[in-house]
Structure formats: C-alpha cells, structure tokens
Amino acid sequence: MIKEEHFCNKCILPDGFLGIHLNSDHLCNICADPTYKTINYSRTKISPERRTEAFNDWNAVVKDMQKNHRRRNYDCILGYSGGKDSTALLDHLVNELGLTALAVTSDTGFMTDIAKDNMKDTLKQIQVDHILIEDSISTFTKLYKYHFLHHNSNEAFLARYICDYCSDLIHSIVVKEAIRRDIPYVLFGYSPDQTFRYFYEMPQEEVMKKWKPDLLDSPFFDDNDAKWYLNDEEIEGGNLPRVLLPYHVISYREQEIIELVESKSYIKKGHADPLLTNCNVVHAATFYDFNRYGGILYAYQYAELVRLNPESRKKWLRTLKMSAPLILENNFKRREVNNFLEQIDVTQEEMLEHIEKQLSEDPNRESIKQNIEMFRKRKRKQAISVI
Ligand SMILES: [Zn+2]
16 A cells, blocks of 8 residues: 655655655655765756856867868767757757768667657758767677676666666767767767766766776677777777767757757657657666666656655656556556567566565565555555456
C-alpha cells in the first residue's frame, strides 16, 4: 500500500530511495539540506562570473574561427546527432557565423529512423561535409552488454553511468576525427540544462585521462574496441582540440529552436520532440534500476521540479505512482526495451538474475524490497478491483 508518509513532505522522494532518508519532519536529505550530494544527484550552480567568462571565451573562439576561416579546410567539427539541438547549432554555425563545419555522427547502433531522416532533410539544405561512423557500433553494443550484466554498485543507478560511458565513447570518436584532421575546435549541442558533468567546456585533462574506461582491460573487450578511444600518441601529440558546448552560453530557447528547425524544413513537423529521439538504452536502464534499487534516476529531477514549483507536487507524485508499476513490470516502453535487450543479446531473465544476485548482497535490500513491493502492490490491488 502506498502511504503518504512514506514520501518527503516537500518533494516526492520516497524514504529509502538511493541515498535518501526522511528525517523526523518527514523531509528528505535534499529538501533538508540544499547542499546535499549523492553520487547520483547534485545541483550544479554556475556563478554569473563563470557564465560571463565562458560567454566571452565563446566570442573569442568565434573570432578566431572566422579569422582563420580561409586557412583551414574546416573551422570546427560538430558532433551531429540529428536531434533538434545539434541541427539548430549547425544552422547557426554555417548560416549565421559563416563557418565551415564538418558534421560527424557516431552511430551507437540505436539511432532512430527519425534522427536519420532529420539528417537527410537537413543536409539537403545545409551544404556541409558529413561523416557517419558506423564501424564502432559493435563496441557500443559490447559496452551496453557489459554494463547490463556487470553493473555492480549499491549506490549508483545504472542509468547514472550508462550515459556517461556511452557519451565518453561518442566524444572520443568525434575528438579523434578532429585530431586526425588538425581541427582546433569540437562542438556539441548540449542544452543549457545539461550541465551535470560539464559547463561550456570539457576540460582537456578529462578528455585525455577520464574518457577511456578501465573496463577496457577486461577480456570482454579487445583492441578493436580500444581503438575508438584516444591513444597515447594522440594524447601526447599536443594537438588536442578544445571541446566546447556553445548552448551553455549563447541564447537557447527550446520553442524557438523547434520553430527554426521546422520552419526551415530541417526536421518534419512534430519530429523535433525529444521524446521521439530519446534513447532506448535509457529506457532499458530505467527498467533495470527500478527492479534493482526500487527507484529511478529521473525521480531526482522530478523532485527538483517540485521544489521549484510546490504546486506541481500532486501531479508529479501521481506520475510517479502511475508509472512505477509499469516500469517495474516492463510495461513502459516495452517494445523498445525488448528490442534493445535483443540487440545487445541479453535476455530479460539473465538481466533479472543478475539484479537478484546483486540485490541479495545489498545491505539495504530490505528497504529496497519494501519500496518495490509498495509500488507493485498498488497494481495488484487495481487488478483485483477490476476483476
Ligand atoms: Zn524532499
């Protein structure tokens, strides 16, 4: 039975959620202490000074690209996904700043048909060179498979890491293209709310040292996988591009971006919806996480939305209660999740078996199981009342 007192009075996080416990006032750690951090969630605050500094830097970078425009084949590389943000950034670079960009797409094996259509439509109208890298798909597949069968943490959601590992690989592939062609800037169209790891620039220290994961040493992987990450020669060659996220500092309004890409027919009407290009890897990780931890990564974000707008608490709590049993039973995005598991060659039973083993060794297993049962029981009760 879902009891109201099981949830934080102010947001919607339940007691026993990863890293979260309610105090005697029924407040969760984050509501009680705004500086509270967990491995899964922390607020990123960017000071106005840092913002201004980054904005000035971007203007200097644009000047530098324009000044050297004729001396280089390409002024910059754009990591191009076919989504609305990278599409709009491509338009900005080419049509507003007059730059020559090389668009580079790294296919993870899970690119949607909509994203591919978007690219075709856009590249008919924006004359830029485009590289589509598909040979790395098998490495992405292995990377996902490894994590779904080996994720081993009592503290961190699978969804917390899977995106990092996947984007580190995408970023590496794009940066390698820049090094190969001696292109000084690599740009990605991350939106202003995507600042969990990086604000405006991915530091070179991280590009060099953090992106290549230790797990590549596992016999699960081989040289064919390692080759997509930066090698010592590239790291020591002194030829690393700067990796920048312009939308963190220049004007970004989601509605304007949608209108722009639709009005210029880069993206068909309705196809700019991020839900359509959303990643199936994340849907599958969410299914994993709910069964393993009794919660999902997104709940931290919903909870933050509630803190910003207390009136929305009821709505988000209802969303959580309604979606939880669906996610638990793999009835939410079922087809996408099943397709994903099939493509990485992992059966649902194998995955659940791994989860069961991990859960049985987790010191918090009792409260996790309680949360899972709480959300599951509601479904049973409904089923009975229907009968
Ligand atoms: Zn709270």
